[in-house]
Amino acid sequence: MARINSSYRKLSAGYLFPEIGRRVMEFQKANPSIKILLLGIGNTTEPLTPAVMDGLREGVERLSAVETYTGYGDEQGEKELREGLARYYSSLGVDLEADELFISDGAKPDAGNIQSIFATDSTVAFQDPAYPVYVDSNVIAGRSGPYDPRRGNYAGFVYMPCSEMNGFIPEPPEETVDVIYLCSPNNPTGAVAGYRQLQKFVEYALEQKAVLIFDSAYAEFISDPALPRSIFEIEGAKKCAVEIGSFSKFAGFTGVRLGWTVLPKTLKIADSGPGEVHQCWLRRQTTLFNGASNIAQRGGIAVLSKQGLHECRKLIDFYMGNARIIKKGLLECGLTVYGGENAPYLWVKAPEKLTSWEFFDKLLQEAHVTGTPGSGFGPSGEGFLRLSAFGHRSNIIEAVQSIQAKLLL
Template identity: 65%
Template structure:
């Protein structure tokens, strides 16, 4: 990757919302279901979809991530132009293997589709066999744009610092290599004046040897929180996913409750708040996300409360 292919920004959220803006209005968009809501909502706001129904927005291609497929989707069953993939995944905590990413890279190169790869949680990958970047996959530089962030790695959520990689080799269906890179350069230079110097100095400190030791320890701390949550829920017989290489635990609601009914139950009986899976897309119904981003005493208190008071 050449430094000119890396665009420093104020957030993976803004970049993943804005990136669709340099693509044609009639692009067909595929999203993992469930997904971080920005991917869907930015395309809705830009007018690429119809109305929302039970099955989601008209015109979007939903790629279900289920227990059966290990929360990584099958390839789209038709030609799509833009594909959003998030790994480690928010909300499911699933991490794509090299083989799984390779199948999407091959699909994208064959169909001249572009993959938007959100690796904001890459620092949470502890298994060395799992890819932290899509550019570990051969051919990805021709079809993939990657977003990453200091938010999760270094606790910069309120500070705001991130980066997006748009390779010059990236080729879209009706243009030459280099065109997408030039368009994103133009878009950012026109609409955005860059991340502040103060914040970038903080980013450099986070990347120093000492900074890396501290952020590695912080990531390990949150992974331990996830382990505590997973262990507590499993001791009650609740089926959980995620956690090992991600800061989210994705649980199957006990007794077939809807995501929102479980939200009410958890709040009412245990005084614990989490996120209903259905908020992330139709396939999230019947699931629930718990976050490991918290102080240890709060996590322990929440897990004890669930173990003592949840009526299942």
């Protein structure tokens, strides 16, 4: 008698983005003539850059000739791409060996799967709010108690509230935890952790023999040289941290699918032998994954070329221009807005003590603009809305003008 993995039944409601989709579709059905302006989901909108296009074209053309055709590659990724990433890290002052880098089909699967290599009874801490994948993957793995709909959280998990009080960067937990997820630049708050703030987490992890899972998917959006782009810029982090990176927002690869995870060989947790955590991820990936698309990998190699980096950074500047337009426009309305300076996300405080979903509905109904309700990212996200700087410039301007003209404040 086959039965369902009952952990799936613990998951609260639908995944955030499908729920938004349903509400938007409902509004559109009721108001078919209204143009809805999307400022919600963080999805890239601009075409790939010329050097990257050439890399992808080369990736495809290689498959048409017997001399250059390739089938299965190493599950861990092509050597050339791993070496390119090692050079990228070197430019941040971080020394990594190419085989400490594992290429994947994106940060989301890695962020979801990384928990697999840690004990099933681990105590896990999350920033609150946080990208839902961290929490949901640990619920599915059976690490949580039931969901409390009143509090909006799961029993057994440790939440680190990110609030206006702490500038949305929490202190390490007071409890003893085994695994800590951190994301900086943060999705959804747009907050970026400084050296000293990350250092505290590294010190905590070394002291408690905990492991940090650091999501750096938005690192390239940092322009302030005083802010760390990689957890490995912090001394000691190679002994206690894993880092997850992505080409999605870096190069517009949200649909192409390419990311990476760094597992230093020096990473050692309580009961592991030297290099065992690294080996464990290698075993996970060689068993349950078959490598990223060889076409996407050629694209990734092109991103990391001198010309590719130059072009992709211009693309990021463009999105950050959007962020500035949104921030300025909303501040002029008298709204309170965080983030959007070294991150593509803006964290907007709901006016009049509205809840996140009330503010979502208000923005949709009055200004025909969608955001992402902060409460969907965790209980401390309540009362906020995430706006995203990804979008065509004309749409961004139209959305901001619509908010300025129509939102009743």
